[in-house]
Amino acid sequence: MVTFTFLTVFAWHWVACSTSRCCPVFIGGSSVTNGVGTATSKRSCDQLRCISCDFRVLMFDDSEWDASCDYLFLRNNMPDRHKLRAKLKKRKGLRAYACQCNWFSSSEAMDLRDQPQLRWVCGKHKD
Numbered sequence: 001m002v003t004f005t006f007l008t009v010f011a012w013h014w015v016a017c018s019t020s021r022c023c024p025v026f027i028g029g030s031s032v033t034n035g036v037g038t039a040t041s042k043r044s045c046d047q048l049r050c051i052s053c054d055f056r057v058l059m060f061d062d063s064e065w066d067a068s069c070d071y072l073f074l075r076n077n078m079p080d081r082h083k084l085r086a087k088l089k090k091r092k093g094l095r096a097y098a099c100q101c102n103w104f105s106s107s108e109a110m111d112l113r114d115q116p117q118l119r120w121v122c123g124k125h126k127d
């Protein structure tokens, strides 16, 4: 029984932490390299997907969401990058992220587990 539990946990880890999936998942400012994030290599994930609205998370380099950005605006304009720019401000070093139900501006690499309101997961990278 102990062996079975161990193998199950091991197998789950292998799936969750494969080379094509971020583990943990990071987001970051525009100077943070995109790629597969690991505990030792804080790369920001560029294949994010929201498990609440099932939209792909869009990213805008050197941008920040305006304070007037809200849920309704995203719902009406997602995923039109051109229209979304209406509520983006130019801000060197920051990277703005958004799905259809949530938005976030990040300046440095941060672990998504510290932002529980963002229901974003790594949607898997190409090998």
Ligand SMILES: [Zn+2]
Binding pocket: 020, 021, 022, 035, 036, 037, 044, 045, 046, 047, 048, 122, 123, 124, 125
């Ligand atoms: Zn990823």
Ligand SMILES: [Zn+2]
Binding pocket: 050, 051, 052, 053, 054, 055, 099, 100, 101, 102
């Ligand atoms: Zn969402």
